[in-house]
Amino acid sequence: MSEQALSNENIEQIRQEFDFFDKDGNGQIDLVEFIELLTVLAPKTKASAVEEAFRDLDENGDGYIDFEEFLVWWQTCWFTF
Ligand SMILES: [Ca+2]
Numbered sequence: 001m002s003e004q005a006l007s008n009e010n011i012e013q014i015r016q017e018f019d020f021f022d023k024d025g026n027g028q029i030d031l032v033e034f035i036e037l038l039t040v041l042a043p044k045t046k047a048s049a050v051e052e053a054f055r056d057l058d059e060n061g062d063g064y065i066d067f068e069e070f071l072v073w074w075q076t077c078w079f080t081f
């Protein structure tokens with residue numbers, strides 16, 4: 001997807017973050033896991049904003065964030081919170 005913008009090391013690092021927040025290890029971050037993630041990354045984020053961000057992230061609308069969706073978000077959006 002955006003491999004030219006990220007080195008393999010960066011992707012590896014993001015993968016580790018993803019795995020860390022994917023508590024049950026099913027390869028997807030659900031809303032509960034996402035809330036925990038945001039609580040760490042952006043403690044002041046409001047619950048309503050978290051849910052909105054989750055919907056933004058979940059591009060294919062299946063109710064889970066997979067690694068591809070996470071990667072896009074990591075590069076573009078998370079620091080705007
Ligand atoms: Ca999970």
Ligand SMILES: [Ca+2]
Pocket residue numbers: 057058059060061062063064065066069
């Ligand atoms: Ca999804």
